Amino acid sequence: MFSLTRLLLTISLASFIASPPSAAMTESRTVYEALEYYGFPVGLLPKGVRSYELDSATGKFAVYLNKTCSFSIHGYDLKYKTKISGTISPGKIKDLKGIQVKVLLFWVNIIEVIQDGDEIELSVGIASADFAVDNFYExxxxxxxFDCVNLGKRSARFGFKRLIPLLDV
Structure with missing residues (x-):
């Protein structure tokens, strides 16, 4: 009797440890820690996420930003909506909504992200691109x-302040 109880307790404890994080556990994690839990680098999301929801049973998630977010990285223009959603599992994010990349003159949705070793694949459906994972560590x-230091220099050179004296005729 004692060994049966001990066996059941060991099995229960092992299944608890091996199970995905519960809702209470995800609430104590930042969204960046949750990304790392599923094997992704934190740089898939910009700084300043307001909140997030994660259903650990299904992997469905929603990430909330205070406002839309745009920036350029490595020659690519990216746009994040105020709500980003999808389904996450170890090494894969699918049904992604809320992140766009500019391809030529058009904004297209990134719908899937796959991490395979040292590579991250971003898919827009009909096409995908592979990037080294170290591009996403920050x-x-x-x-x-990533070029916030030079932002002030660019805006001073091309901003409205420079145009205002031209209007004073």
Whole structure:
């Protein structure tokens, strides 16, 4: 009798440890820690996420930003809506909504992200692109991506302040 009880307790404990995080566990994690839990780098999301929801049983999630977020990274223009949603599992995010990349003159939705070893594949449906995972170790910042130091220099050079004296005729 004692060994049967001990066996059942061991099995229960092992299944609890091996199960996905419960809702209470995800609430104590940041969204960036949740990404890492599923094997993704934090740089898939910009800095400043307001909140997120994650159903650990299904992997369905929603991430909320205070406002839309745009920036350029490595020659790509990206746009994040105020709500990003999809389904996450280890190494894969599918049914993704709320993130767009500019291809030529058009904005297209990124619908799937797959991590395979040292590569991250971003898919827009009919096409995909592979990137080294180390491009995503840091979260970009809305408005300037990774080049926030030079943002002030660019806006001073091309901004409205420079045009205002031309209007004073």
């Amino acid at each position: 979260s970009p910042q809305c408005g300037c991506g």
